Amino acid sequence: MDDRLTHDQFAPYTGQQFSFHGHHLTLTLASVTANPQFALPGSPHVPFTLIFHGPAGDILPEGLYRTQVQDGPATDLYLMPIHTIERDRQAYQAVFN
Numbered sequence: 001m002d003d004r005l006t007h008d009q010f011a012p013y014t015g016q017q018f019s020f021h022g023h024h025l026t027l028t029l030a031s032v033t034a035n036p037q038f039a040l041p042g043s044p045h046v047p048f049t050l051i052f053h054g055p056a057g058d059i060l061p062e063g064l065y066r067t068q069v070q071d072g073p074a075t076d077l078y079l080m081p082i083h084t085i086e087r088d089r090q091a092y093q094a095v096f097n
Contacts, residue, residue, distance in 0.1 A: 004045065005075065005096055006045075006046065006048070007032050007033070007034040007046060007048035007096075010029065010032045010048075010050055011032045013029050013069045013072060014029050014030070014031065014032055015028065015029065015030075016028070016029055016069055016070055016072070017069070017070045018052065018067045018068065018069050018070075019067065019068050019070075020060060020065040020066070020067050020079070021065060021066040021067070021068070022065070022066075023060055023065070025054055025055070025058060025060050026054075027052035027053060027054040027060065027092060028052060028053045028054070029050060029051075029052055029069075030051045030052060030053045030091070031049075031050070031051045032048060032049075032050055033048060033049045033051070034046050034047075034048045035047045035048055035049065038097070047095075047096055047097045048095075048096050049093055049094070049095050049096070050077070050093065050094040050095075050096075051091055051092070051093055052079070052091065052092040052093070052094075053089045053090070053091055053092075054089065054090045054091075054092065055089065055090065056084075056087060056088055056089050056090055057090075058090075059081055059090060060079065060081065060092065061081075062079065062080040062081060063078070063079065064076060064077070064078045064079075065077055065078075065079055067079075077094045078094060079092050079093070079094050080092060080093060080094075
């Protein structure tokens with residue numbers, strides 16, 4: 001993927017598995033949310049958030065990972081586990097400002 005990532009680049013991979021270099025977990029990209037209300041005036045870049053879901057009880061630690069979508073491109077993401085109400089999974093987010 002390009003250096004300046006956009007929500008449009010991730011949207012086609014919603015529902016697909018991402019692997020994280022150096023870790024055994026794969027996570028599913030659950031949602032891609034564009035946040036144009038947070039864009040800088042005059043900037044063409046739209047901030048966005050990625051939400052991933054993984055198994056409950058097996059946590060991918062917060063950090064910068066090289067990630068690869070199944071049959072797709074690789075990129076670096078800073079990923080963090082987030083509070084997850086549902087007991088059957090663990091949610092993670094990556095935020096792009």
